[in-house]
Amino acid sequence: xxxxxxxxxxxxxxxxxxFALTLAFFLIVVMFVPxxxxxxxxLLSRIAPGILWIGxxxxxxxxxxxxxxxxxxxxxxxALATSPIPLSGIATAKACAHWITTGLPITIAAIPLxxxxxxxxxxxxxLIASLALGTPALSFIGAFGxxxxxxxxxxxxxxxxxxxxxxxxxxxxxxxxxxxxxxxPAQLLAxxxxxxxxxxxxIPPACAIALRANLR
Amino acid sequence: xxxxxxxxxxxxxxxxGRILPTLTIGAAVLLFxxxxxxxxxxxxxxxxxxTVKIIFLHVPTALMAINAWIMMLVASLIWLVRRxxxxxxxxxxxxPIGMTMTLIALATGAxxxxxxxxxxxxxxxxxxxxxxxxxxxxxxxxxxxxxxxKDTAADLTSILCIVGSVFALLSRYAVNFWSQGLHQGASLxxxxxxxxxxxxxFPLLVCIGGMVLLFITLVxxxxxxxxxxxxxGALRAREV
Numbered sequence: 001x002x003x004x005x006x007x008x009x010x011x012x013x014x015x016x017x018x019f020a021l022t023l024a025f026f027l028i029v030v031m032f033v034p035x036x037x038x039x040x041x042x043l044l045s046r047i048a049p050g051i052l053w054i055g056x057x058x059x060x061x062x063x064x065x066x067x068x069x070x071x072x073x074x075x076x077x078x079a080l081a082t083s084p085i086p087l088s089g090i091a092t093a094k095a096c097a098h099w100i101t102t103g104l105p106i107t108i109a110a111i112p113l114x115x116x117x118x119x120x121x122x123x124x125x126x127l128i129a130s131l132a133l134g135t136p137a138l139s140f141i142g143a144f145g146x147x148x149x150x151x152x153x154x155x156x157x158x159x160x161x162x163x164x165x166x167x168x169x170x171x172x173x174x175x176x177x178x179x180x181x182x183x184x185p186a187q188l189l190a191x192x193x194x195x196x197x198x199x200x201x202x203i204p205p206a207c208a209i210a211l212r213a214n215l216r
Numbered sequence: 217x218x219x220x221x222x223x224x225x226x227x228x229x230x231x232x233g234r235i236l237p238t239l240t241i242g243a244a245v246l247l248f249x250x251x252x253x254x255x256x257x258x259x260x261x262x263x264x265x266x267t268v269k270i271i272f273l274h275v276p277t278a279l280m281a282i283n284a285w286i287m288m289l290v291a292s293l294i295w296l297v298r299r300x301x302x303x304x305x306x307x308x309x310x311x312p313i314g315m316t317m318t319l320i321a322l323a324t325g326a327x328x329x330x331x332x333x334x335x336x337x338x339x340x341x342x343x344x345x346x347x348x349x350x351x352x353x354x355x356x357x358x359x360x361x362x363x364x365x366k367d368t369a370a371d372l373t374s375i376l377c378i379v380g381s382v383f384a385l386l387s388r389y390a391v392n393f394w395s396q397g398l399h400q401g402a403s404l405x406x407x408x409x410x411x412x413x414x415x416x417x418f419p420l421l422v423c424i425g426g427m428v429l430l431f432i433t434l435v436x437x438x439x440x441x442x443x444x445x446x447x448x449g450a451l452r453a454r455e456v
Contacts, residue, residue, distance in 0.1 A: 144379060148372050152362050161358050162376065165351040166383045169390035176394055188393060195386065206379050209296070213371035 001085055001093045008097035012066075019101045023109050026059040030113045041118045048117035049127065049178035055113070056106045056131060057138060057167055061160055063102050064142040067094050068150040068211070077150075081215055091207035092200075095143035103135030123178050126185050130177040133193040134170050140199040141166045147210040170195050223300035225443050232436045239433045247426030254419040270328045272420060276427035278321035281349060284314025284431065288356075289381050292374035302439065304370035305446070307377065308360055309438030313431060315353035322346055341391040348387045352380050366446070 012019050033051045034044060071077040080090050110131055114124060145163035149155035170192065177188045222228045254272035261268035291307035294300060325343065326336040337343065359376055363369035 141383075148359065148376060149362075151368065155362065158358055158362050161351075162355045165348060165355055165387075166380065168348055169383060169386040172387070172390045172394045191390075191393070198382075198386075202379070202382065206375050209375045210372055213368050213375075216368065 001089055004080070004085070004090065004093040005097045005100075008094060009100060011070075012097070012101040019105060022059045022063050022102045023105055025062055026055050026106055026109055027113065029055040029058055030116060033117070045118040045120055048114060048119040049123065050175045051117060052110050052113060052119070052127065053131075053134075053171055053175040053178070056110065056135065057164075057171055059106055060102050060135065060138045060142060061163060063098065064146045064163065065149075065156055065159060067098050067143050067146040069146070072150045072214075077211070078215060081211070087208035087211050088204035091143055091147060091204045091211065095140045095203070095207075098143060099136050099139035103131075103139050107131040107135060119178075126189070127178045129189055130174045130192055133189065133196055134174040137170045137192075137196040137199040138167060140196075140203040141170075144203045144207050144210065147207040147214070150211070151214040220298070220300070223298070223302050225302055228302050229440060229443060232440055236433065236436055239429055239436070243426055243429035243433050245426075246422055247430055250419050250422030250424075250426050254416075254423060258415050258419060264332060267328055267331055268416070270324050271416065272423045274321055274324040274328065275420060276424045277317045277324065278346070279424060280427050280431050281314055281317040281321050281346070283428075284310050284317060285349065285352070285377075285381070285384070287435075288314065288377050292377040295370055295374050296378075301370075301446075302443070304374065305442040306435060306439045307374065308370075309442055310431075310435050311353060311357050311360070313434050313438070315350065315357065317431075318346060318350045318353060322350070339395050341388075341395055344391045344395065345388045348391075349384060352384050356380065 030051060033047070037043060037047070068077060071080070081087060083090075085093075107128060110127055111124065114127055119127065142163055145159050145166070148162060149159045152158060173188050173192045173195065177185045177192060222231055251272055255269050258269065260266045288307040288310050291303045291310070295304040295307065322343075325346075329338070330336050356373060356376060359373050360369055363372060
């Protein structure tokens with residue numbers, strides 16, 4: 001499993017950086033908001049948590065089809081399926097690799113982007129904490145969507161339609177943690193972490209069923 | 217003799233064909249009776265006037281919108297565990313009906329909300345949950361359409377339905393942290409403490425009964441259509 005994660009990481013870093021693309025996309029999404037709503041700093045600081053979370057979510061979505069698609073096309077996935085690691089383990093490894101290449105950089109990149117959006121200074125701790133604890137859920141749920149649509153030609157749009165509704169609770173709670181005037185952010189943060197843990201526990205077996213159905 | 221015998225498509229067709237006329241008549245009588253009773257036989261509310269009568273459409277459809285998803289969840293589980301094709305097809309058949317019920321509930325709620333709340337739409341937990349339910353239905357239906365192989369489609373939609381249910385439920389409770397409510401509490405409950413006046417309660421129960429029968433009727437009809445389409449496909453495949 002470790003070697004599988006390492007392999008995916010090497011692929012991501014060496015083959016024309018899915019990693020840098022994600023961050024560039026994140027920057028562009030965040031940059032577009034002032035273009036769309038105007039450069040009013042007060043307004044920006046109020047909507048910054050939501051923008052950063054939506055930006056993180058969309059950047060995450062962008063790289064989901066890479067999780068299984070390429071391995072599916074060249075037959076690696078079938079080889080992996082016959083390996084001694086169970087399919088749910090493979091799904092876990094791939095979701096972890098996806099998190100390291102998207103969730104982690106997004107969390108770090110959110111700090112400078114927060115400055116761009118005039119995020120209140122006391123919100124940074126919550127921003128980092130909520131993204132760090134929330135993005136694993138995004139990667140695992142995304143891996144599930146990718147496992148379902150792996151056999152479908154031009155499944156990219158369908159993937160978004162399937163995955164985005166599943167992202168709703170994470171987004172709602174995650175952005176709420178960072179928002180100003182939230183009564184009890186620590187409690188919400190615990191709920192975000194709970195969603196991540198639930199996804200990590202629940203999604204890999206579901207991924208395995210989906211992959212097995214697709215490989216049949 | 218057990219319930220599982222009706223997993224055999226031939227037996228299912230025979231039974232559903234036999235009970236469909238009764239179900240259809242029952243659904244029509246209850247629904248028309250309940251709606252007419254509700255619309256003409258109940259007094260206008262002292263605050264809401266006659267707009268209150270939309271409840272006879274709103275509550276039953278909202279109830280069935282959720283129950284349709286629960287039925288799909290059960291059918292999906294049965295498909296994954298016991299591989300009965302009728303079960304997968306019933307889940308497929310129920311989805312568009314559930315989606316329509318969700319749309320009707322949202323639309324009637326908006327029509328009622330304009331004169332009462334002064335707005336068609338508010339980001340209230342219940343309203344938002346229904347919007348979320350609607351996008352779950354969209355995703356589920358889109359997945360059925362996208363996959364050609366029937367068994368793979370049934371597998372993948374089933375697992376999506378199960379995982380979707382978990383996250384739909386999470387969303388339902390997450391919205392409570394996210395926005396304050398405008399929607400009133402439950403209109404119906406088993407304990408008598410909080411529910412609508414008897415004048416509305418009984419016609420509402422009739423309407424709900426009618427909507428349940430209508431849902432079962434439509435699911436049976438659509439499942440039968442799916443089974444026939446499947447048979448037709450098999451016949452065609454044999455000829456080629």
